Amino acid sequence: MKIMQNAAGAVWVALGLMALTGCGVTNDHDKITKDVVSNRQFLYQAPGDGNATLQVVRSNGYFGGGCSSQILVDDKFAASMEPGEQATFYLPSGAHTVSLRNSGACHKVSNDAHVDTNLAAGETALVQVNKWGSSLSLAKR
Template sequence: MASAVLGLAACAQPAQHTYVHDAVSSRLFLYQPSSDGSAVLDVVRANGLFGGGCATELKIDGRVVAQFQQGERASFHLVPGSHRLEARHFGACKAGSVSLTAELDAGRHPTLAIGSHGESLGWVPAGQS
């Protein structure tokens, strides 16, 4: 019974973005140099109770751009417009992929949150990242 309660409590934990650090540069593959007129997408993978043994691969428009561990963040400089974003977990965790389409504008910095288990993608409200 106690393990079931602990398991449910872990699922209810809110995403934590307060103890994040920059992702390791060797795991950032594309869209790193800034350019004039680019749309900047900030990405953060949440911290959590579980999921630490897993990495999350981020794809933008079908291309692998980075691999995130829990509590990491990075920024990507993209051409303004519509982009397909996909996160896929790999490693010790078994999870599928989640995706969404985003319309990105030059001069704005939206923050995309990847759940600690790689199970979700969502937008962080401005000022809360």
């Protein structure tokens, strides 16, 4: 009987130690950005001569995890993005409007959730969707 009590105690000690080892693990969730999966990017996927590059990055974070950000380029549905994803679009040079719509549990996107850009051939622009999926910002590289 004493042996069974000691074994049960050892099991509880081992389980407690295993539970505590997870506390020291770092979480890279907010640091990793991956490419949007191919079945959720619909337009401007192939580079061509004279194209400009538009990279859209959806910030990572636990907020906004229940929603998808729908990216529109010139009023055309170009991609659906989740937190921590990025999409690269190869656009003809010239003026373009990038807009944002949400689906899922996100709060409403404001009417001005769009950015206008004028890209020359070979130029790259970065558009960032915030972690809540509610706004866009433009930063040229």
